[in-house]
Amino acid sequence: xxxxxxxxxxxxxxxxxxxxxxxxxxxxxxxxxxxxxxxxxxxxxxxxxxxxxxxxxxxxxxxxxxxxxxxxxxxxxxxxxxxxxxxxxxxxxxxxxxxxxxxxxxxxxxxxxxxxxxxxxxxxxxxxxxxxxxxxxxxxxxxxxxxxxxxxxxxxxxxxxxxxxxxxxxxxxxxxxxxxxxxxxxxxxxxxxxxxxxxxxxxxxxxxxxxxxxxxxxxxxxxxxxxxxxxxxxxxxxxxxxxxxxxxxxxxxxxxxxxxxxxxxxxxxxxxxxxxxxxxxxxxxxxxxxxxxxxxxxxxxxxxxxxxxxxxxxxxx
Numbered sequence: 515x516x517x518x519x520x521x522x523x524x525x526x527x528x529x530x531x532x533x534x535x536x537x538x539x540x541x542x543x544x545x546x547x548x549x550x551x552x553x554x555x556x557x558x559x560x561x562x563x564x565x566x567x568x569x570x571x572x573x574x575x576x577x578x579x580x581x582x583x584x585x586x587x588x589x590x591x592x593x594x595x596x597x598x599x600x601x602x603x604x605x606x607x608x609x610x611x612x613x614x615x616x617x618x619x620x621x622x623x624x625x626x627x628x629x630x631x632x633x634x635x636x637x638x639x640x641x642x643x644x645x646x647x648x649x650x651x652x653x654x655x656x657x658x659x660x661x662x663x664x665x666x667x668x669x670x671x672x673x674x675x676x677x678x679x680x681x682x683x684x685x686x687x688x689x690x691x692x693x694x695x696x697x698x699x700x701x702x703x704x705x706x707x708x709x710x711x712x713x714x715x716x717x718x719x720x721x722x723x724x725x726x727x728x729x730x731x732x733x734x735x736x737x738x739x740x741x742x743x744x745x746x747x748x749x750x751x752x753x754x755x756x757x758x759x760x761x762x763x764x765x766x767x768x769x770x771x772x773x774x775x776x777x778x779x780x781x782x783x784x785x786x787x788x789x790x791x792x793x794x795x796x797x798x799x800x801x802x803x804x805x806x807x808x809x810x811x812x813x814x815x816x817x818x819x820x821x822x823x824x825x826x827x828x829x830x831x
Contacts, residue, residue, distance in 0.1 A: 607633045
């Protein structure tokens with residue numbers, strides 16, 4: 515896990531890409547970047563010629579830049595959709611092959627694994643693709659070990675199928691890069707029905723195999739008690755642990771004390787209220803368990819590196 519490095523993702527889009535796949539891959543990163551406590555995250559969008567690209571639903575996106583195959587140190591996210599077979603010209607294949615050598619990690623989402631396989635870079639690797647293409651993919655590329663898993667990591671390649679698989683892929687990658695706390699936070703941003711999410715093994719439940727159920731229970735208690743924060747002792751008591759054991763579990767699994775993490779939860783809530791509501795600083799402080807607006811402002815500045823005033827909605831500036 516890296517807690518301080520800046521991780522740069524480049525989303526290379528091809529005509530026919532799915533809006534849902536792009537959002538499922540990008541939005542979890544937005545959550546990590548927004549919280550800005552787990553490490554640096556940044557991203558850009560690109561196309562082969564730098565021109566606009568059309569999604570499968572006809573949404574046009576103007577990219578940030580033309581794709582540069584020689585850019586070093588990025589995590590390259592290739593997204594293609596229904597027109598993947600038409601997208602691969604000899605020039606595109608040459609550029610993709612050369613870009614692999616310069617990329618730290620290559621994610622191929624939806625039908626993008628087909629593009630990589632056509633260039634030969636997946637030969638000898640395990641990979642998956644959108645379920646509608648699995649049979650054809652296996653037949654077309656006998657040198658690739660085709661898997662029916664939701665996502666597959668093989669060397670520097672990470673492949674997956676559709677939108678829900680893209681979300682799981684990115685959450686798993688966030689867990690690797692930033693730890694369980696960041697993955698838990700990003701995951702819960704997308705939970706709209708806890709019962710259904712639990713049945714489908716999504717949301718916070720996904721991390722039970724990677725983190726202690728007691729830690730996850732403590733995180734839930736924190737989220738439910740933002741306005742009137744509990745002491746670490748009371749928090750531990752709520753999950754039937756000693757305070758010492760709770761501290762030890764948090765440090766081992768999240769790399770942070772429960773007290774500090776609890777404060778981050780409250781500050782995140784304060785940031786949301788500052789950006790999305792017209793509540794005064796004093797009202798926000800009370801709703802997030804701070805004794806005063808000045809106390810909240812100091813903590814906000816220390817954690818986010820900017821003043822709370824700077825993120826207020828225009829009417830409050």
